[in-house]
Amino acid sequence: MNRLLCLMAVALVAGASLSAGSSAAPSLSGVRIAAVRDGQVCVSLDGGALHCFGTAASRARLPAWSRDGSRIAYIDDADPGSALAWLVVIDPQGRALIRLPIKPLAAGEVRSGMRFVESLEWLGSDRVVASGSLNPSSTESLVFDLGRKAVVAEYMDDGRGASFSPDGRHVLLVEGAPHFTSGDTRAPVLSLNGQAVLAGLPVDLSAIGPVRWSADGTRFALTARDASGLHRLVLGHAQTKAARWVDLPPAPSDAAPAPELFWSGHDLHVQRLVPGERQGAVSEAKGSAPGARQLRMDDHVLSTDQRESRWKRVAEPAVNPVHAAATLRATTLGHSLPAGVLDADVWCKSCALDLVARRRGDAAD
DSSP: HHHHHHHHHHHHHOOOOOOOTTOOOOTTTEEEEEEEEETEEEETTOOOOOOEEEETTTOEEEEEEESSOOOEEEEEOOTTOOSSEEEEOTTTOOOOEEEEEEEEOOOTTTOSSSSSSOOOEETTTTTTEEEESSSSSSEEEEEEEEETTTTEEEEEEEESSSEEEETSOOHHHHHHHHTTGGGGOOOOOOETTTTTEEOOOOOHHHOOOOOEEEESSSSSEEEEEEETTTTEEEEEEETTTEEEOOOOOOOSSSTTOOOEEEEETTEEEEEEEEEEEEOOOTTTTTTTTTTOOOEEEEEEETTTTTTTOEEEEOOOOOOOOHHHHHHHHHHHHHHHHHHHHOOEEEEEESSSSGGGGOOSSTTTO
């Protein structure tokens, strides 16, 4: 709890500084940054200068810190005739620990499957997932066990890509809707660990929102449109291998933005920005037109430990820890990286940055 409160305070202060135009940088004590410059992986520790490792031939990308901050995984180009790419793991001093080929080719073999490595993610302490598109709609994910130096699992997904629980024990996939099938024959199904748990997903897979896992990896939630076109919540339990449709809290209008989901223990919060009360002539915000509505956060919470529980409106909206962590990461990188360095990841101990999706390369990253 103290860790989370500390994160929220730091993120809010950082956000306030940015909005006020302040150039004050956040403290970088205990912060580790991995970035790519000129094709080489560069590391900064505790706010120090970037030290780069590699050769002139290096083409590194997607650096990602391990969860304990002791290693960096990244992707490097391979000879097109030998493999799709290399998965490389180094320590913060640049010492190479592991170098594994991704989809290696035997003599005379024609490449198939994943076309590019587009994202990288750590699962637990010794597994890394490399993912990329197969075609316009489907994604392939390869799970590498670093101890065994081998691929130990392979997943195909027709939606946003495989979604792994924080401990890496569970994986959610959308199956049954490859791009080459016509709309009337598509039957998307949500599967958990290879077992179908929910049918009736929308044929338009863009209507399916990102998966949010509870911190202990036992619950998951996402938004989607059901068969009738209604925007609803999908709520699932990894241990019972079950998922169900749940009505979302009522929205103020059909044009209301999609809700944001986050977990607090086993309680699921659903938040939306909605119009607040009209401002009077005396109390209206500076710069706003007389009578303008100010946005407010609408927050509802559902206890998932009780199946028959109902949504409860929260009088004082909770701080979304994912947003707070993402703000902290963006602020830290924004104040720390020299111009021209765009591909970077940041890690720090006990500052809850693990709440941010660790899949480097995703649009939300």
